[in-house]
Amino acid sequence: MNRFTLTLLAVVITLGGCAQETEKRTWNLASVQQRDIIVSVQAAGIIEPVTTVELKSKASGEILAISADTGDVVEAGQLLVQIDKRTPRNALAQADAELEAANARRDIAKLQRERAATLFKTGTLNQVDHEQSILEYANSKAEVVRAQVAVENARIALDDTEVRAPSHGTIILREIEVGQVISSPTMDVGGGTALLRMADLRFVQVRALVDETDIGKILPGQKAVVTVAAYPNQPFDGSVLKIEPQAEEEESVTLFAVIITIDNKSGLLRPGMNAEVELNIASRYGVPAIPTIALRTPRDIEAAALFTGMEEAQLRAQLRSSGMAVPDMVSGASEATENDAVDNATDSDTNKEAYQDKEAATLTTSEIPSQLTAGQGYMFGGQYWIFVLRDGRPAPQYINAGLTDLDYSEVLSGVDANEQIILLPSSALIMSQNEFREWMGKAVGLPGMSSDKDD
Known part of the structure; x- marks a missing residue:
């Protein structure tokens, strides 16, 4: 009998003896x-803008000036990028000239139609020529409309050479330089050249991934506390905006994305910051x-x-x-x-x-x-x-x-x-x-x- 067997028997005998004791x-x-x-739920996420806008120009050409840089806060309608106006300006001048010619042709066609009507009543002009004058007048009016549309399109193309801010926001990315030639997304199958990216940082959000075992406790409108490494002693108040319906899987763990919105009027929170989120589910005090x-x-x-x-x-x-x-x-x-x-x-x-x-x-x-x-x-x-x-x-x-x-x-x-x-x-x-x-x-x-x- 080896040493291990003897040791095991000794332990078992001791346990057996103890089992027979009747101590209290x-x-x-x-x-x-x-x-x-x-009760709270903790999760991690990243600070994101609520809305992000990628700016492109419908005009093609050389960039002459850039009026905003990364980090600048801009207002709606503010000029951001100026593109070369020469080609759109020339197109507008040509469209104006064609509109003037179309108006002239319409006026002449109108006079000819009136004259043909008078001659047709006296029997001097036959039916075919009279109808032809009516058709020419109608065609001249249609040509005026086409010329007016061309002028309007040319004016829009000229306005497109000025890229303006669509709303209040902060420039978070600049992808162009002065002198660069850009392409229009309406003309380029590749989608055109991206100029700037801007976002309204007065409100930001955290996309936090929550384990499926906790997701049933969370509802839109619940309060949350968000902390970031840059301000460890300064928590930020937020609230749950929504819970995304589609689950995500990370390393065989099922997670759901929860969107928490935060008032960032102080401007301290920046996109890309790592955030820790604590969702307050329920509490009872002194129970x-x-x-x-x-x-x-x-x-x-x-x-x-x-x-x-x-x-x-x-x-x-x-x-x-x-x-x-x-x-x-x-x-x-x-x-x-x-x-x-x-x-x-x-x-x-x-x-x-x-x-x-x-x-x-x-x-x-x-x-x-x-x-x-x-x-x-x-x-x-x-x-x-x-x-x-x-x-x-x-x-x-x-x-x-x-x-x-x-x-x-x-x-x-x-x-x-x-x-x-x-x-x-x-x-x-x-x-x-x-x-x-x-x-x-x-x-x-x-x-x-x-x-x-x-x-």
Whole structure:
């Protein structure tokens, strides 16, 4: 027998001996405390402009002057870029001349039509020539309209050589220099030359990625606090504008983009800054609370009975008497029904009466529902049970829990202020330890451990 086997046997023998001792059991206890419970969601993002405009010119030609540079704040209608006017000016002059000629032809055609009408009445002019004069007059009027359109288009093209700010904003990017020849997006299949990029930085936004487990708690209009590395001690107030409907996946983690808008009239926030966002979901101040690890659901009954040494049937009966709807003991094949019991439990008449008897002696928060909602469909709290220490022994108690920050949970009803709460290990740990104990008992048949071997 090797050293490892001897060591293992020694440990097992010690555990077996300890199991037979009848020393008084001690428990890990916690008390009901008055606490502030604040639920928030943290996320990271980047400062972005709410609106960004890329400026291009519908005119082609050489840039003669640039009146704004990166960082300049401009107003609507302010001249930003001047493009060579010679070609558009020449086109306008030509269009004006053609309009003048068209007006002249129209006037002549009008006189000819009137003269033809007079001659046709006296029989001097035949029907065909009379109709031809009418057609020529109509064509001359159409030519005047075409010439007027050409003049208007030429005037627009001349105005397009002056690129002006479409609205109030800040120049955030300049992509051109004086002397550069640019192309028009209306003439170039490549989209034309980008001149400047501007944005209104009086309001900015953060596009923060939030885990799907938290996205149900967030609603448009909720308040947010944004901090940036440049001003670590100066938080900025914001609010949720919207939640983008399409999820994004990063390293097998599903995330949703949340847009938070921020008033930036101070101009401190700049596009591209890394931002940390804290969304305030819900808060309760000065409420009775217990550690969240004390909360148990019907699926934990078997493990809790093993750990405390109680009979499982007795534990279920005591929970029913405290006002909780608990299913009967089920086999492993029906375990899923028990796992869902905490969500599907209903307040029967019997449970209501049992609970009302305890209501006067429990901690309550007036006019607070048993489950607190944080928006459309998301619900905090629920129905749980805990162990309290009574007369030195664990006693199960049904409670209603409210808001939780994962460390502590608000107690809406079900527990006295002076009661001691028993904190149990996780059910998975209890069950795994029990399985190990049974396996060791079957393997070596030590006292204090179960064994299927015959003596």
